[in-house]
Amino acid sequence: MKVTAVIINLLYFLALAPFLEGVMRKLTARIQSRQGPPLYQPYLDLLKLLGKENLNAAGHPVFRLAPLLAFASILSAIALLPLAGQSSFLAHSSDLMTLIYFLTLSGFSILIGALASGNPFAGVGASREMMTIIMLEPVLAMTLILGVVRAGSLNLLTATAGVSSARGLSYFLMMAVYLVALQAFVSRQPFDIPEAEVEILEGPYIEYSGPNYALFRYTLNLKRMFYSWLFVVGFLGFWLPGSPVLNLVVQTVLILVLFVLISVVGATHPRFRMDQALRFYAALVLLSLVAVGLGVRGW
Amino acid sequence: MTGTEALWLSLSSLLLSFLVTIVLGKKVRLVRLTGTILISLGCFFLAWQGVMILGTGQPVELELKLAGIHIPVLIDGLSALFLLLLSVLALGSTLFAYGYYETTETKIVQKVYLALPVFIAGLVGLLTVDDLGPGFTLAWQLMAISSYLLVRWGRPIKFSRRPALVYLAFMEMAWVLITGSAFLAKGYHFGDSLAAIGQKLSGSGPVATAIFLAMLLLGFGLKTGIFPLGQLWIPGAYSTASPPVSALLAGILEKTGVFGLIRIFFFVARGAGAGFNPDLWGQVLVVVGTLTLFIGTVQAIKQSDYLRLLAYSSIGQVGYIVLALGSSLLAWHSGSPLAGIIFAGAVYHSLNHGIFKSLLFLTGGSLLHATGTRDLNRLGGLLAVMPVTGVLAALASYSISGMPASSGFVSKWLMIAGNFLAGKDSLLLTMAGIVALFTAAFTLACYVKFFGLAFTSAGASWKLKREIREVPGSLLVPKIFLAVICLSQAFLPAVYIRVIGRSLAATEGFLLTGVGPESLKTNPIGLRIFEGPALLAAVAPLAMLVLLLVLTFLARWLRQSAGAKEVRVPAWLCGYQDLNKNNVYADRNMFSDLKKFFRWTGANKNLVIDDDELPGSVSREEKGVIS
Numbered sequence: 001m002k003v004t005a006v007i008i009n010l011l012y013f014l015a016l017a018p019f020l021e022g023v024m025r026k027l028t029a030r031i032q033s034r035q036g037p038p039l040y041q042p043y044l045d046l047l048k049l050l051g052k053e054n055l056n057a058a059g060h061p062v063f064r065l066a067p068l069l070a071f072a073s074i075l076s077a078i079a080l081l082p083l084a085g086q087s088s089f090l091a092h093s094s095d096l097m098t099l100i101y102f103l104t105l106s107g108f109s110i111l112i113g114a115l116a117s118g119n120p121f122a123g124v125g126a127s128r129e130m131m132t133i134i135m136l137e138p139v140l141a142m143t144l145i146l147g148v149v150r151a152g153s154l155n156l157l158t159a160t161a162g163v164s165s166a167r168g169l170s171y172f173l174m175m176a177v178y179l180v181a182l183q184a185f186v187s188r189q190p191f192d193i194p195e196a197e198v199e200i201l202e203g204p205y206i207e208y209s210g211p212n213y214a215l216f217r218y219t220l221n222l223k224r225m226f227y228s229w230l231f232v233v234g235f236l237g238f239w240l241p242g243s244p245v246l247n248l249v250v251q252t253v254l255i256l257v258l259f260v261l262i263s264v265v266g267a268t269h270p271r272f273r274m275d276q277a278l279r280f281y282a283a284l285v286l287l288s289l290v291a292v293g294l295g296v297r298g299w
Numbered sequence: 300m301t302g303t304e305a306l307w308l309s310l311s312s313l314l315l316s317f318l319v320t321i322v323l324g325k326k327v328r329l330v331r332l333t334g335t336i337l338i339s340l341g342c343f344f345l346a347w348q349g350v351m352i353l354g355t356g357q358p359v360e361l362e363l364k365l366a367g368i369h370i371p372v373l374i375d376g377l378s379a380l381f382l383l384l385l386s387v388l389a390l391g392s393t394l395f396a397y398g399y400y401e402t403t404e405t406k407i408v409q410k411v412y413l414a415l416p417v418f419i420a421g422l423v424g425l426l427t428v429d430d431l432g433p434g435f436t437l438a439w440q441l442m443a444i445s446s447y448l449l450v451r452w453g454r455p456i457k458f459s460r461r462p463a464l465v466y467l468a469f470m471e472m473a474w475v476l477i478t479g480s481a482f483l484a485k486g487y488h489f490g491d492s493l494a495a496i497g498q499k500l501s502g503s504g505p506v507a508t509a510i511f512l513a514m515l516l517l518g519f520g521l522k523t524g525i526f527p528l529g530q531l532w533i534p535g536a537y538s539t540a541s542p543p544v545s546a547l548l549a550g551i552l553e554k555t556g557v558f559g560l561i562r563i564f565f566f567v568a569r570g571a572g573a574g575f576n577p578d579l580w581g582q583v584l585v586v587v588g589t590l591t592l593f594i595g596t597v598q599a600i601k602q603s604d605y606l607r608l609l610a611y612s613s614i615g616q617v618g619y620i621v622l623a624l625g626s627s628l629l630a631w632h633s634g635s636p637l638a639g640i641i642f643a644g645a646v647y648h649s650l651n652h653g654i655f656k657s658l659l660f661l662t663g664g665s666l667l668h669a670t671g672t673r674d675l676n677r678l679g680g681l682l683a684v685m686p687v688t689g690v691l692a693a694l695a696s697y698s699i700s701g702m703p704a705s706s707g708f709v710s711k712w713l714m715i716a717g718n719f720l721a722g723k724d725s726l727l728l729t730m731a732g733i734v735a736l737f738t739a740a741f742t743l744a745c746y747v748k749f750f751g752l753a754f755t756s757a758g759a760s761w762k763l764k765r766e767i768r769e770v771p772g773s774l775l776v777p778k779i780f781l782a783v784i785c786l787s788q789a790f791l792p793a794v795y796i797r798v799i800g801r802s803l804a805a806t807e808g809f810l811l812t813g814v815g816p817e818s819l820k821t822n823p824i825g826l827r828i829f830e831g832p833a834l835l836a837a838v839a840p841l842a843m844l845v846l847l848l849v850l851t852f853l854a855r856w857l858r859q860s861a862g863a864k865e866v867r868v869p870a871w872l873c874g875y876q877d878l879n880k881n882n883v884y885a886d887r888n889m890f891s892d893l894k895k896f897f898r899w900t901g902a903n904k905n906l907v908i909d910d911d912e913l914p915g916s917v918s919r920e921e922k923g924v925i926s
Contacts, residue, residue: 047861050857050858050860050861050863051861051863052863053863053864053865053866054858054863054864054865054866055865055866055868056865056866056867056868057868057869057870057871058755058870059683059867060682060683060755061682062682062754062755063755067854067858068851068854068855068858069851071850071851071854071857072847072848072850072851072853072854073847073850075850075853075854076703076843076846076847076850079846079850095716097712097715097716097736098703098843100736101701101702101703101708101739102703104702104739104740104743105702105703108700108702108743108747111747111751112747112750112751112755115747115751115752115755115756115884116751116755116756117870118679118680118755118756118757118870118883119870119871119872119884120872120882120883120884121872122884123756123883123884123888123889124884124888126747126751127884127888127889127890127891130743130744130747130889130890131744131890131892131893133740133743133744134737134740134741134744134893135893137736137737137740138733138736138737138740141733141736141737142733145719145729145732145733148719148720149719149729153720154716154719154720206871207870207871210863211857211858211859211861211863212858214857214858215854215857215858274892275892275895275896278892278893278896279896282896285737289730289733292729292730292733293726293729293730296725296726296729297726
């Protein structure tokens, strides 16, 4: 029974994540006056990739291990989430810091896979990806810490509920910062610098193809959904209904709305340069520090 | 065999090793062999003594009389714990040194084996003497002079003279500060025990106490490497000494500074009574620790010399410990039971960092042994030729980055989580916790760079003239030994926390009273590491590992589900040419925008000179980096 709860967590994310990418692709295409692929295209893409040859440019075991670890660690993070207002079965041996480190582990796997491939484009991509992780992880951490400061516990359920438990100045400031950072969390324009197709050819993923690439693609989809989910549950959590089923439905609708927003911003903005983005992220980090400070003061 | 006898046997083995080296003279093969055996024997007795004291829970108090001078000796639970760490690290380094010095010239080897036992004996002394007078001076000078010589003999003299002298100068400065501080206690008699100094301090007023503590913070801080003092000597000394010695410097020498800070702020200060302001000193330690951990780690990212990278990162990791000591004081002052948890985290991190940083330095030693270069720009793709070293390096890098299911995760979690919860009403603690968490990502970046560019990626086969092979078994065994301990620290945190609790229970005069094994079990943080039966308590990190493994197998199944075949292909470079030494991604390009952004943190000079190069002939500049 308890283990099924974890499985429901995983299934919810696994089933929905590619669909959200479909929404994103369709909307982007429409904004750019194209027809766009059908909404279920990402599922087909994943299936197609799984059937292709697995090209290995490195010969390292690390190159082969990286996609597995990236996919497994993002799923581990998802398994810990209090979906639909229910504490996870794993909550007693994990907490907020486990979650943050699992997310970092997922990013780290992509990097190490990229470096293992030996391709200089992948190297550039890995370097950019790591810089993004360094500068953005604190924004995510501080959002949750705002909840910790309010709730006085590192348990994920209470901490996420804590974020929106008092809606003062700190809450609105943090929400604004998170919304801007979201575009970078999901690596869409103007912050898709680590991948930057036209510039460094998908950076970290350049040497990956077939099933390995499918795992990375899936990881990216799951990550995007995770960050949107966190916004909905963290900042709009007070507004979600109590019944688990209804809660899940409302959550899903809100995540969809958020994806519409991400797509619109992504389709209408050009990409930043890395040094510009770093300054931008630094401002976000400082603002979220201010928000936590206000939170400690009780505002 | 009692604890005291074991200590004497240990010191005698070290002395014997020193004497035998003199007698054997130029027969270096024999010198290495007997030195290794005798020092290992010394480590064994030392460990025995530590286990005896932790086992019986009885501190040992002695009064040594040397030529009419009385030296008080106190070996309590805390000393025993650090002595255990010392014995493990000294054993690892000594075994490693046996293989490492095989190809070194005769004169150097002879001298190293004279200095090494003296150095270890000095460290034993620092952890056992109970004064700031003659005994402390003896131990400190043994430690300082022998390690100065070891640093000096670590590289050709043209590279080592300056860093070694700087190192000695700062060690002597620290000695002056520490021994001088005690004279501020009213009625101080040169050679008083620490407890007596604490009591005399209570009569000397708050100003004298404050200056006393400030001098000791500077003195021990110099040794621990707090910002900005650590930056003055640590990078030079650690990258100059040969790696088995650096492993000891970073693993335990630094920790004796931590030990000193604990002794002062959690023992002596208690005796000072009203003159000691825990709120003020807690804040000072928190600010200093936070600065140290942030700046040290950011500076580490900028290094292409992997030994310097490890050195700067040591400064960063020690910052975590100092921060935790400060927040523990603050939490205790506000009556929070979190004080004990944060303190246990600090001690645990000292043990963890000792092990994985030694392992990393021994990895550095293996790289130096196998490739002859200390420049990450010239390495790459070593995992294929040095698989065992590579896997062990991955474990150590993973642990120091504090990723889940690693030893670094447990101790950083204790410290940072404690900080956030204790900081519920304190802006300072919350901010310090955030910086600490932020810095964890920098640490990760640092070790992604270290592991990624040395072991994965590509390059060494083109950029180095020699053929690279895996290091011999004598260099692998000590690393495997440390790696096993590192793994046990990750998966048996409950056992280690219990041992820490036990050692505190066997320590008299501890400031945070009641922080024995019992109170460590009641844990106000969400995670139940300490609660419940020992078996259950030990499995929390294991549960996370199992989760990760199960999901990895799921991913593997998914990858195989359509029966895809793997095909080996060359790297694709837009159709231009094959991968070669002109187009691989070199270390200096890594994080170039970030390095520019954090230019203000210093240590930007990034010129690596190998032993066989002339300082003037090297001109690998930072121009034209790819970002």
